[in-house]
Each structure stands twice: as C-alpha cells, then as structure tokens.
Amino acid sequence: MRHEISILIIGLFVVLSTASVTAGILSMRAPKPLSATLINLTQRINAWWVMVALMTVAFFFGRYGMTILFALISFAALREFVTLTHSRRSDHWVLLGMFGIVIPFQYWLVWTAWYGLFVIFIPVYCFLLMPAITALHGDTERFLERVSAQQWAIMISVYCVSHVPALLTLNVPGFEDRNLLLIAFLIIVVQGSDVLQYIFGKLFGKHRFSPNVSPSKTWEGLIGGLVASSLLGALLAFITPFSPLQASAVAFVACTMGFLGGLVASAIKRDQGVKDWGHLIEGHGGMLDRTDSLVFAAPIFFHIVRYFWTV
Amino acid sequence: MSKLSLRTYTLLQTVTSVGLSAMAWAVTGVRPIWSGTEPSDRQRIYFANHTSHGDFILLSACLSETERAKTHAIAAAEYWGKSRLRRFIAQDMLSSVLISRTWTSEAEHPISIMLSVLDQGHSLIIFPEGTRNTSDELLPFRSGLYNLSMARPDVELIPCWIENMSRVLPKGQFLPVPLLCRVVFGAPVVVGPGEERRAFLQRARAELLALNPRPDRDD
Numbered sequence: 068m069r070h071e072i073s074i075l076i077i078g079l080f081v082v083l084s085t086a087s088v089t090a091g092i093l094s095m096r097a098p099k100p101l102s103a104t105l106i107n108l109t110q111r112i113n114a115w116w117v118m119v120a121l122m123t124v125a126f127f128f129g130r131y132g133m134t135i136l137f138a139l140i141s142f143a144a145l146r147e148f149v150t151l152t153h154s155r156r157s158d159h160w161v162l163l164g165m166f167g168i169v170i171p172f173q174y175w176l177v178w179t180a181w182y183g184l185f186v187i188f189i190p191v192y193c194f195l196l197m198p199a200i201t202a203l204h205g206d207t208e209r210f211l212e213r214v215s216a217q218q219w220a221i222m223i224s225v226y227c228v229s230h231v232p233a234l235l236t237l238n239v240p241g242f243e244d245r246n247l248l249l250i251a252f253l254i255i256v257v258q259g260s261d262v263l264q265y266i267f268g269k270l271f272g273k274h275r276f277s278p279n280v281s282p283s284k285t286w287e288g289l290i291g292g293l294v295a296s297s298l299l300g301a302l303l304a305f306i307t308p309f310s311p312l313q314a315s316a317v318a319f320v321a322c323t324m325g326f327l328g329g330l331v332a333s334a335i336k337r338d339q340g341v342k343d344w345g346h347l348i349e350g351h352g353g354m355l356d357r358t359d360s361l362v363f364a365a366p367i368f369f370h371i372v373r374y375f376w377t378v
Numbered sequence: 379m380s381k382l383s384l385r386t387y388t389l390l391q392t393v394t395s396v397g398l399s400a401m402a403w404a405v406t407g408v409r410p411i412w413s414g415t416e417p418s419d420r421q422r423i424y425f426a427n428h429t430s431h432g433d434f435i436l437l438s439a440c441l442s443e444t445e446r447a448k449t450h451a452i453a454a455a456e457y458w459g460k461s462r463l464r465r466f467i468a469q470d471m472l473s474s475v476l477i478s479r480t481w482t483s484e485a486e487h488p489i490s491i492m493l494s495v496l497d498q499g500h501s502l503i504i505f506p507e508g509t510r511n512t513s514d515e516l517l518p519f520r521s522g523l524y525n526l527s528m529a530r531p532d533v534e535l536i537p538c539w540i541e542n543m544s545r546v547l548p549k550g551q552f553l554p555v556p557l558l559c560r561v562v563f564g565a566p567v568v569v570g571p572g573e574e575r576r577a578f579l580q581r582a583r584a585e586l587l588a589l590n591p592r593p594d595r596d597d
C-alpha cells in the first residue's frame with residue numbers, strides 16, 4: 068500500500084503545484100485590481116493545500132485518523148445545517164442530542180464495524196424517537212418543518228458522511244488492509260469531479276443546467292467534468308480492487324451522485340436565502356459547501372462496493 | 379478579589395478569558411463582522427441585544443486580547459451576587475462589574491459604578507434591555523445608555539448585534555448547542571444636539587435592530 072500512497076501524494080502535490088503556479092501567472096498578468104474570480108481561485112487553491120495536508124495527516128493515522136476526522140467533519144456540517152434551518156426553544160434537548168449522542172454513537176458504530184445497527188440507527192431509531200421527543204415537549208408550532216429539518220440534518224451531516232470511514236469495515240477479498248485506498252479513491256474522484264466541473268464550466272460553460280437552483284452549474288461543466296472524472300477513475304484503478312473499466316463506471320456513478328448532492332444543497336441554500344453554508348473554508352464557503360457532493364456519493368459508493376466486491 | 383493575591387488574580391482572569399474565547403470559538407465558530415466600525419483601542423461602550431449568559435463571552439471573544447483585558451461586562455447583582463460562587467465567577471473570573479437594579483445609596487447607583495469604571499480608562503459591555511430577553515422582539519432600552527453618553531460624551535457607543543445566541547444557550551439551559559454565531563459591530567451612535575432621552579433610546583434601539591443580518595428569521 069505504501070507504493071500507492073506515495074504515488075497519490077506525489078500526484079496531488081504536482082496537481083496542486085501546477086494549480087498554484089497557473090493561478091500565480093494568471094494573477095501576475097491580469098489587470099489590477101484582480102477580479103473577484105481570480106482572488107477566489109487563489110483562495111480556493113490555498114484551501115486545497117490545507118485540506119490535502121489535513122487528509123494526508125489523518126491518512127497516516129489510519130482507522131483512528133479517518134474516524135476522528137470524519138466525526139469532526141460531521142460536527143462542522145451538522146452545525147452549519149442546524150444553524151441555517153428553523154428551530155425553537157423547545158428543541159434544545161433534541162438539538163443537543165444530535166451533537167452529543169447521535170454523532171458519537173454513529174461513529175462508534177463505524178469504529179466497531181457493527182454494520183446492522185450502523186445502517187439503521189439514524190434512519191430508523193432517530194427517525195422515530197426524535198419527533199417523539201419533540202412531541203413530548205408539547206410545542207406543535209411548525210412541527211413538521213422542525214422535525215424534517217432535524218432528520219435532514221443528521222441524515223446529511225452524520226449518516227451520509229459516516230459512510231466514508233465505514234469503507235474501512237468492508238471485507239474485500241484480495242484487498243485486505245488496503246481499504247484506506249477506497250477512501251482515497253472516492254474522495255479524489257468526487258472532489259476532483261467538483262474541480263473539473265468548475266474548470267470546464269469556467270472555460271466552456273454556456274448553457275445553464277438549472278438556472279432556478281444553481282446559476283453556476285452548466286451542461287458543459289457537467290459533461291466535461293463527468294467524462295474527465297470517469298477517466299480519472301480509470302487512471303486510479305491501480306489503487307482499487309476494480310478493473311479500469313469498472314473503476315471508471317464506479318467513478319461515473321459516484322460523481323453523478325456528487326453532482327446531484329451539489330444541486331440539492333443549492334436548493335436548500337436558495338430556499339433558506341443564503342449563498343454559502345458557512346465560512347469555515349476560505350474561498351469555498353462552509354464545510355457543507357465542500358462536502359455536499361461527497362455526502363451524496365459516499366453511501367452509494369459504499370453499497371456498490373459492498374454489494375459487488377465483498378463476500 | 380480580597381483573598382487572592384494580585385498575581386493569582388490576574389493569572390486566573392487571563393486563563394479564564396483565553397479559555398472562554400477559545401471555547402466560544404469551538405462551539406459557535408464566532409466571527410466578528412465589523413460593518414460600521416473597525417477594531418480600535420478607543421474607549422468604548424459596546425451595547426448589545428441580550429438573550430443568553432453567553433452573550434458577553436461571545437462579544438468579548440471578538441475583541442483583541444488587550445481590548446478584552448480592559449473591557450468589562452455589566453451584570454445584575456441580583457443574579458450574579460446571589461451566592462459566593464456566582465460572585466466569584468462573575469467578578470473574579472470574568473472581571474464583570476455588578477450593579478444592582480434596586481440600589482439604596484448613591485454610591486451603589488448603577489451609573490456611578492459604571493462611570494467609575496469608565497474613569498479608569500476601561501470599556502464596558504452593556505445590555506440596555508436590562509434583562510435576558512425571551513420574547514421575539516427587542517425590548518425597549520433602559521436609560522443607562524443615554525445617561526452614560528451624556529456624562530462621558532467622548533466614549534464611543536457601539537451597537538453590537540449578537541446572532542443566534544438565544545438558540546445556543548437559551549435562558550434556563552446550561553448546556554450550549556453548537557451553532558454558528560456572528561457578532562455585527564455597527565457604526566457608533568451619538569446623542570444628537572438637544573436630542574431628548576426617549577428619542578435617543580428609540581434611535582439606538584433601531585440602529586441595533588438594523589444590524590441583524592437575518593431579520594426575516596423568526597426563531
């Protein structure tokens with residue numbers, strides 16, 4: 068596995084360095100003061116350096132690193148989600164439970180590889196018990212809106228996100244002890260697809276995909292990004308249990324889900340009247356702005372691998 | 379402060395203030411929005427909406443460490459002076475200044491206590507609603523803000539809108555829900571020439587309300 072990891076790190080380093088140098092040259096040649104797009108591009112690339120560095124560190128700590136990192140990502144994402152949506156004073160204990168019980172318990176289930184409970188704890192137990200607690204409080208004002216927002220919050224920020232470290236619990240024959248590479252594959256392909264869609268959109272974007280939901284998504288960006296990230300998936304087949312063709316198909320499905328995740332996240336933000344989920348990551352917005360695609364891709368990727376590749 | 383040596387006392391306050399600011403950031407990711415003014419070492423009275431015990435911690439977490447050391451929150455003696463523990467937390471750890479809503483002597487008059495703090499060159503954080511607000515509307519302001527400004531016209535009055543704290547730590551709860559908070563610092567409010575007390579208080583209240591970044595929200 069060491070060999071594959073070295074290649075990935077060198078590859079990411081080369082890509083980010085190229086991006087930084089390109090942005091630097093563009094900024095030097097561009098008329099001053101720099102346009103907002105160019106400033107944002109530089110901020111985004113700088114944030115990528117930090118994110119890749121953090122991921123790499125977590126990677127070296129293996130199962131511990133991944134579980135803790137994604138629990139923290141869930142925390143940041145859940146905080147953004149709950150901040151944005153409506154809640155009332157009487158929801159205090161339910162909200163506390165989401166942070167204090169649901170996150171730790173779900174990640175404990177990931178840690179102990181208790182698959183049976185991992186897949187139903189949130190969609191069954193939390194789904195039924197949280198509205199029950201809310202009803203017991205007796206405050207029925209905008210009840211359905213409040214409980215729906217809570218369900219969505221933990222499904223998106225905790226349940227879906229926890230499927231990334233849960234990849235470590237899968238038992239793929241002939242791929243033992245190398246599951247970290249599945250996480251690397253998923254993240255590189257899905258985040259890479261976001262970047263590629265952005266690049267293709269900026270270079271060739273003409274036809275809006277869905278002007279009502281997200282003005283920045285274009286057909287050109289989508290198609291270019293998906294084709295390129297499927298190729299990227301095939302290129303990364305050597306770190307996976309997949310053949311190159313399978314890898315590109317899996318990457319295509321994951322990135323399509325990622326695109327839909329971005330679209331749904333945009334719809335929620337638009338509904339709530341904000342542009343970004345937060346300000347955690349300079350140039351990108353909040354944690355959910357960066358992870359919305361991963362959130363939708365992770366469970367599907369997890370189940371594809373589990374269904375077709377595990378015993 | 380009587381039983382503690384001065385050094386222990388300063389150390390305690392520094393540790394508490396750094397610790398609380400770090401905690402405020404970890405829980406609420408608090409960000410200052412300097413919309414009408416900039417951070418400054420000028421003497422100021424920060425006045426803010428009040429819904430939670432966490433309010434002044436959030437506000438002071440937005441100030442630089444040197445500013446924080448010389449900025450004192452005004453708290454109600456009726457609540458914070460009730461027991462020795464509360465008094466220790468409020469006065470010794472948080473270096474807030476206690477005032478009584480029902481004073482008996484002139485020396486205990488809230489305005490004279492606040493003026494004596496200002497005269498040491500320090501800044502104040504006050505909540506002109508006078509109590510933690512549990513309603514959806516900003517309460518009418520008490521007249522302290524006006525009296526302080528008339529007595530010390532050189533001190534800047536800065537309106538500060540504290541967002542979301544009523545959801546993080548509502549009145550009556552002791553565990554905070556981690557939600558993102560912002561503190562919006564507005565332009566200084568000045569008493570106009572000949573402006574009468576009530577008109578000024580209404581205007582100050584309106585200026586504070588205008589800072590709310592999401593006025594459409596109803597929670």
